[in-house]
Amino acid sequence: MKVILAKSAGFCMGVRRAVETTLEVIQKEGTGVSTYGPLIHNPQVLNLLEERGVKILRDIPEKESGTVIIRAHGVPPVHKEKLQMTGATVKDATCPHVVKVQVVIKKYLKHGYATVIIGDRNHAEVEGLMGFTGSLGKVVSNREDVQNLQLNVPYIIVSQTTQDATSFEELSSSILERFPGGKVFNTICDATHKRQEEVRSLCNDVDAMVVVGGKNSANTKRLAEIAEGKGCPVYQVETEGELDLDALAKHEFVGVTAGASTPTWMISRVVAILEAMPGKDEGTLKKSGSKLLWLLLATNIYVSLAGGALTYTAEILQNNGPGVSHFLISFLYLFAMHNLNRFTDRKQQKFNDPLRALFYEKYRWPLLIISALSLALALTLVFEHGLKPFLLLTGMSIFGILYSVQVIPKSLIPNIRVRGLKEIPGSKTFLVAVAWAFITALIPAWSDSHTPDMMTLVVLFFILLLVFVRNALFDVFEVQGDRIVGKETLPVCIGEQKTLFFLHIILGALIVLLLLMPFLGLMSEAGFWLLPGILYIIVLIRLYTKGKITQGPKLEFCLESVFFLLAGLAWLAESLHR
Ligand code: SF4
Numbered sequence: 001m002k003v004i005l006a007k008s009a010g011f012c013m014g015v016r017r018a019v020e021t022t023l024e025v026i027q028k029e030g031t032g033v034s035t036y037g038p039l040i041h042n043p044q045v046l047n048l049l050e051e052r053g054v055k056i057l058r059d060i061p062e063k064e065s066g067t068v069i070i071r072a073h074g075v076p077p078v079h080k081e082k083l084q085m086t087g088a089t090v091k092d093a094t095c096p097h098v099v100k101v102q103v104v105i106k107k108y109l110k111h112g113y114a115t116v117i118i119g120d121r122n123h124a125e126v127e128g129l130m131g132f133t134g135s136l137g138k139v140v141s142n143r144e145d146v147q148n149l150q151l152n153v154p155y156i157i158v159s160q161t162t163q164d165a166t167s168f169e170e171l172s173s174s175i176l177e178r179f180p181g182g183k184v185f186n187t188i189c190d191a192t193h194k195r196q197e198e199v200r201s202l203c204n205d206v207d208a209m210v211v212v213g214g215k216n217s218a219n220t221k222r223l224a225e226i227a228e229g230k231g232c233p234v235y236q237v238e239t240e241g242e243l244d245l246d247a248l249a250k251h252e253f254v255g256v257t258a259g260a261s262t263p264t265w266m267i268s269r270v271v272a273i274l275e276a277m278p279g280k281d282e283g284t285l286k287k288s289g290s291k292l293l294w295l296l297l298a299t300n301i302y303v304s305l306a307g308g309a310l311t312y313t314a315e316i317l318q319n320n321g322p323g324v325s326h327f328l329i330s331f332l333y334l335f336a337m338h339n340l341n342r343f344t345d346r347k348q349q350k351f352n353d354p355l356r357a358l359f360y361e362k363y364r365w366p367l368l369i370i371s372a373l374s375l376a377l378a379l380t381l382v383f384e385h386g387l388k389p390f391l392l393l394t395g396m397s398i399f400g401i402l403y404s405v406q407v408i409p410k411s412l413i414p415n416i417r418v419r420g421l422k423e424i425p426g427s428k429t430f431l432v433a434v435a436w437a438f439i440t441a442l443i444p445a446w447s448d449s450h451t452p453d454m455m456t457l458v459v460l461f462f463i464l465l466l467v468f469v470r471n472a473l474f475d476v477f478e479v480q481g482d483r484i485v486g487k488e489t490l491p492v493c494i495g496e497q498k499t500l501f502f503l504h505i506i507l508g509a510l511i512v513l514l515l516l517m518p519f520l521g522l523m524s525e526a527g528f529w530l531l532p533g534i535l536y537i538i539v540l541i542r543l544y545t546k547g548k549i550t551q552g553p554k555l556e557f558c559l560e561s562v563f564f565l566l567a568g569l570a571w572l573a574e575s576l577h578r
Contacts, residue, residue: 001277002253004206006198007547009267012191012260014095015040018072019049019263021093023483025067026052032066036083037124039071039093040261041217044239064088072261073124074098076131097161097189098125104185105132108156116140116149116182118171119160123218126160146174155182161189162219162260164226165196191260192219199223199257203230206255208248211236212270213259220259227257240269249277265478268551272355275552297553297560298356299367300342304335306560307440309567310463314441316570317459319524325381326444332378333393333439337400339371385447393443396435403431425488429475433468437461458522462513465506469537472503473559477544477551500541510534526573533566 011019018039025033026049034055038046046056057068060079064086074094083090094102105115114136119126121139130137136153140146157175159168165188172184203209209227213220215238224236233251237243248254254274258267276294296302308331315322342360360367375397383390404422421427437460445456452460475482475489476496483492491499514530517523540558543549549558 001248001251001274003271003274004202004253004255005267005271005550006195006202006255006257008191008194008198009212009256009258010262010264012095012189014072014097014189014191015261017095018069018093019045020483021091022049022054022069025069025091026054029067033069034064034066034088035069035071036060036075036079037071037073039069040214041220041259042214042261042263042266043216044266045261045263061086067091069093071124072098074102074128075124076128078131094128095161095189097187097191098128101129101158101161101185101187102132104156104158104187105129105137108183109134109136112153113183114138114151114153114155116151116155116157116175117160118157118168119163120218123160125162129158129160140171140175143171143174146171146178149175149178151179151182155179157182157184159185159187160218161187162192162222163188164222165193192222195219195223195257195260196226199226199255200230202255202257203227203232206232206253207251208233208235208253209255209257210234210243210248210270210274211257211259212238212267213262214238217259217261220262223257223259227255237270239266240273243270243273245273245277248274264551269355271550272552276355293557294355294553297556298359300335300338302557303338303560304331306563307331307334307436310436310467310563311440311444313526313530313563313566313570314459314463315444316526316574317462317523317530318441318445318455320445320450323444323447325385326447329378329381329393329443330439332374332381333397334436336371336375336378337397337435339367340401341404343368382443382447385443389443389446392438392446396438400435403428423488425493426490429471429490430468432471433464436467437464455522458513458517462510462517462523465510465513469503469506469510470559470562472499473537473541474556476500477555500545503541504538507534507538524573525577526570529569529573530566533562533569536562536565 022033022035022039031053033053034057035049036057038056039049039054040046050056057064060082064083066088068083068086068088068090070080070083070090070092072093072095080090080092108115109132115129115133116138117126117129117133118140120141126139130139138149138151140149157172165186168186168188176182176184199209209224209232211220211224211227211234213223213236215236220236224234227234232255235244235248256267256271256274293302308327311326311330312322315326342356343364379390379393379397382393402421421431441456441460441463442452445452472490476491476499479489479491479496482489490502494502511531511534514523514527514534518525518527537559540549540555540562544555549555
């Protein structure tokens with residue numbers, strides 16, 4: 001099935017800010033974190049926050065400790081004051097767009113103006129805004145409300161930030177007709193407006209729309225209403241489990257959009273299921289091709305082949321004759337370790353790649369047995385090349401297996417956060433790069449009575465940086481799922497923008513290495529030829545940041561393919577040099 005994902009789908013700025021504020025407080029304080037009312041309108045995110053110890057206060061208690069977070073929709077000012085009087089630290093995560101509306105209302109109230117809010121009277125944001133209107137606030141949701149409206153003082157009209165633009169215009173014109181002279185403030189936020197416009201235009205290109213988001217989310221409902229209004233069949237779901245696959249199978253092109261409080265990982269789950277559905281007119285060859293690709297990625301065969309290809313490149317860069325055995329050792333070792341690691345990352349995987357998580361659950365034992373056999377075979381093969389590479393690979397394997405083990409038991413030292421290597425922030429990103437550099441550059445150079453030299457170290461460093469970029473990019477793609485389960489990757493710790501900036505610096509360093517090292521005789525001339533591979537990664541990052549390619553199998557395939565591209569370029573350089 002062909003799926004078009006709306007560019008703006010996913011957390012809006014206000015929701016992202018509220019969720020990140022809460023996660024930061026959890027990280028700092030660990031316990032005693034609560035939100036006043038549900039933080040956002042998405043039950044799945046709320047459940048995850050609850051799992052991490054966040055409780056929801058439905059009423060204001062007399063006494064409270066810890067930190068209370070005010071949700072993105074805002075609250076009446078009197079509620080904030082009461083919360084502060086409970087003794088808790090109050091952190092206000094009201095969206096800045098909502099704050100702007102509150103400020104407008106306050107300003108005009110001072111001059112005796114009444115406020116008409118166009119929106120849903122039971123929505124948390126409207127309830128909060130009403131708290132700023134003194135006793136001069138009115139809510140209008142439909143034409144009937146306009147007819148019943150009574151105004152006898154000057155007034156302003158504002159909008160709930162997630163209101164539909166067309167309905168706001170209609171209702172505000174009707175109010176002005178009845179009570180001329182009111183000042184109109186269109187306070188619909190950009191994020192909402194953009195999403196709505198996108199749905200309107202997407203409906204022209206697709207056969208049906210899937211709208212993902214909380215059932216109680218006003219902006220999600222509105223997106224569905226807009227699509228319906230355009231005559232597009234709409235499937236509104238909270239999770240991928242609610243997709244009506246039989247009904248959806250009738251369509252060839254399906255658009256996917258999501259409410260402002262729907263996390264990326266939830267949208268990806270829906271998109272992954274839809275993309276895996278065979279299209280009505282899709283040829284058998286294409287269907288089998290997509291299935292095969294997915295299987296190669298899910299079983300880690302593709303990434304392991306990529307590791308084999310990188311071994312080939314590393315040997316050419318060191319002027320060593322590439323060997324099939326070295327390729328196989330890398331392939332088998334990486335296959336084993338990547339599969340074993342997937343089992344320890346199951347919780348986070350459930351968010352970032354649910355289809356793959358299901359696949360691991362189903363084929364758990366065969367995959368574990370094949371991985372163990374692969375590791376044994378890699379060790380046997382490397383033993384034939386000498387004791388030193390054998391010992392190194394054995395050490396790496398033990399280290400890899402123990403990586404996820406908590407070595408400091410809670411009973412021994414109860415109050416520390418880091419109990420094992422895996423819990424050191426960003427450790428996986430770096431250690432996986434080290435393992436790749438060792439297996440692809442060091443072990444082949446150490447085999448067959450060769451001794452690693454300066455050239456080996458330079459190539460090892462090059463690969464370390466390259467694979468680090470690969471790993472950190474995957475962390476960027478999966479940042480929301482990681483953040484919500486509390487996995488501290490580089491982008492979770494320093495933010496996506498800073499991580500991408502840092503990665504561009506590393507990519508710059510890689511370009512310098514490829515240009516400089518062959519001149520210094522510390523890398524073969526094939527180094528120059530690898531430059532397009534680095535440019536390929538830069539283009540991929542650009543496409544991702546521009547929203548042209550989104551998290552999922554396609555992006556994973558494109559990123560892993562860089563190693564095949566590099567191997568191809570190295571082969572070309574080698575062939576022309578011969
Ligand atoms: S939809 Fe707009 S107003 Fe509401 S939280 Fe998001 S950015 Fe803020």
